[in-house]
Amino acid sequence: MSTKLDSKNIYNFANFLIGLFIVLSLVQIIVEALAGYRFYLFSPYYEPWIILLTIVTIAVMLVLLWYFRTKNYRIAFIAFLISSVTSLAFTLMAYLALSDRDLQKSVPWAFVILLCTGIIYSVSLFTSKTRHKRWLFWVGAIGFSLELILLVLQLWALNTDNAAVPIIIGKVLLWILVLINFNMIFYILNFKEELDLLKSEAKTEPSNLFTGIRVGLGIVSLFAVLIVLNVATSEYAWEKGKVARSKLMVGDFEAKIYVNAQNDTLLYRLQLPKDYDSNKEYPLVVNLHNGGGVGTDNLIQLDATTTAQLLSTAENREKYPAFIFLPQSPTNNGFGGISDDPGVSGLVFEAMDQLEKEYNIDDKRRYVVGMSTGGYGAWYFIGVKPEKFAAAIPICGGGDPKMAAKMTHIPIWAFHGKTDKSVPVHLTQNMIKAIRKAGGSPKYTEFSAGHLIWDKVQSTPGYLDWLFAQKRPD
Incomplete structure (x- = not known):
């Protein structure tokens, strides 16, 4: 041819x-x-x-x-x-x-x-x-x-x-x-x-x-x-559908704004314990949203903060009475831990201090939970302010192993998916190894899954019981 x-x-x-x-x-x-x-x-x-x-x-x-x-x-x-x-x-x-x-x-x-x-x-x-x-x-x-x-x-x-x-x-x-x-x-x-x-x-x-x-x-x-x-x-x-779903979740989550002396602003939602009694002390759960909650509307973080959704059910409000705090980050840098940007972490800490002046919050039972971007934030929070938290649950996030020595006394239960493409699993594995090497005893659960592991975390027996059982020593 x-x-x-x-x-x-x-x-x-x-x-x-x-x-x-x-x-x-x-x-x-x-x-x-x-x-x-x-x-x-x-x-x-x-x-x-x-x-x-x-x-x-x-x-x-x-x-x-x-x-x-x-x-x-x-x-x-x-x-x-x-x-x-x-x-x-x-x-x-x-x-x-x-x-x-x-x-x-x-x-x-x-x-x-x-x-x-x-x-x-x-x-x-x-x-x-x-x-x-x-x-x-x-x-x-x-x-x-x-x-x-x-x-x-x-x-x-x-x-x-x-x-x-x-x-x-x-x-x-x-x-x-x-x-x-x-x-x-x-x-x-x-x-x-x-x-x-x-x-x-x-x-x-x-x-x-x-x-x-x-x-x-x-x-x-x-x-x-x-x-x-x-x-x-x-x-x-x-x-x-994020906005519509978030509006359905509002319930008792009140929209609030914190403004510091430098005029820096943090938008957040707050749910008080059911039948709040100012004579009693309650734990504070800081819920850090994933990337889907980034914005300035003080709304869509409700759809992107899965633990808060779980804790706000009638059954869990009765079983785990607590302040549920949902700050919103305006950028993808979130709450710190991503690159060298601290995000809005400083404002979150200041807002927490302000809340403790307004409400009767147990300073020995402050918890931080975050997923994805919020997972980075959870690791970052207990690294830069270990004295503030009684426990942390970082979900598919990443931390800095150099901070591990500061986290050894904090109860941690981390979760990650083995095939996560968004946040590689080795970022959590490295944190767990570093903390254990420094003398800590963190819990770690790894799923045969990708990035979207919330349903698996939610169905893990006893993880909320574990969280609310933690208390900083006197």
């Missing part, structure tokens, strides 16, 4: 791959817009989806590299090879960063590098020999314009102190990515033009190999798209 006859099959296969890539990339953008990080961190379908997308991407890259090499477009070949390697390296880095907070800081700058290599490739298309191919010329010209806009916006987001700017730019970026995705259609038009040039050649039989791959990839992709779109819409509905 001649090279020209083989080329017909390859050009047809290339158009199938590029069309499939466009569809999958658009679905990926939709998933990003609807579900965001929750799809990547919590869905069991994330890895298979990324594998499928990566396989199709690599196949498209190989076909284009074959085309540039066959046509002797050396500059475009080299530029695209560099851009392809950078793209695959960025994909790997972004995946690893999901479970590595330190690596997450480098991802935005890696994206800048990716855009720069993409711009170089785009320039090669409308300045080298490929400029004589009209559709490749437009791939380069339009791609260059869009990637340059992306680069400017990304650099702006990285160098501004205005917290609102990155959020707005992030939404704009998605639309530009859609346009870049549609720019791939010009590749299809280019290969169609190549096929038209081969029409005069003898007919060739369709390749059984390419046909089989098309059918297999098509079926797998169809099921994958339906699954991930279903997951994304479910996550979107969950996110949009």
Whole structure:
């Protein structure tokens, strides 16, 4: 079979791959817009989806590299090879960063590098020999314009102190990515033009190999798209329902505000013990919300503070009378323990002191419970203020082992999921090992699960009895 006859099959296969890539990339953008990080961190379908997308991407890259090499477009070949390697390296880095907070800081700058290599490739298309191919010329010209806009916006987001700017730019970026995705259609038009040039050649039989791959990839992709779109819409509905769910949980949780001498403000909710008697002392349970409670509405932390929900049931209010304190963090840095940012931890401690002036709180029975972002906070609280707490329950959070020596006298029961992608399990394991090495005796329960382990924690026998049995010695 001649090279020209083989080329017909390859050009047809290339158009199938590029069309499939466009569809999958658009679905990926939709998933990003609807579900965001929750799809990547919590869905069991994330890895298979990324594998499928990566396989199709690599196949498209190989076909284009074959085309540039066959046509002797050396500059475009080299530029695209560099851009392809950078793209695959960025994909790997972004995946690893999901479970590595330190690596997450480098991802935005890696994206800048990716855009720069993409711009170089785009320039090669409308300045080298490929400029004589009209559709490749437009791939380069339009791609260059869009990637340059992306680069400017990304650099702006990285160098501004205005917290609102990155959020707005992030939404704009998605639309530009859609346009870049549609720019791939010009590749299809280019290969169609190549096929038209081969029409005069003898007919060739369709390749059984390419046909089989098309059918297999098509079926797998169809099921994958339906699954991930279903997951994304479910996550979107969950996110949009936070306010409504929180309003249903308000009950006796009163909205309060603490303002210190420097005019720093902490929003929080407080539930008093049932039938509060000012002549009796009651424990205080500090509930630190997960990332879903971040905001400034003094409401949605109710939906993101699962222990508080459990303690506020009629049965548990009767069994464990206590003050339930729910501070709200306005940023993802939460309550400390993430990077070097203390978050709103200082304000929480000040608000606790203020509450003890207003109510009869037992200073020997202050407890802190937190999950995810709040889990980081729970570890941080007992590290920087060990004298304040009688017990702590950090759930799927991370701490600093250097603080372990300060925690040896505090009863701790930590929980984590073995396959947690959001907060790697070794962060809790390292804390437990460090505290035990320093002389402490923390309890630790590890589940065969991912990040969302609240139902398993809630069903753990005796964990609330254990919490309320703890008391600081005189």
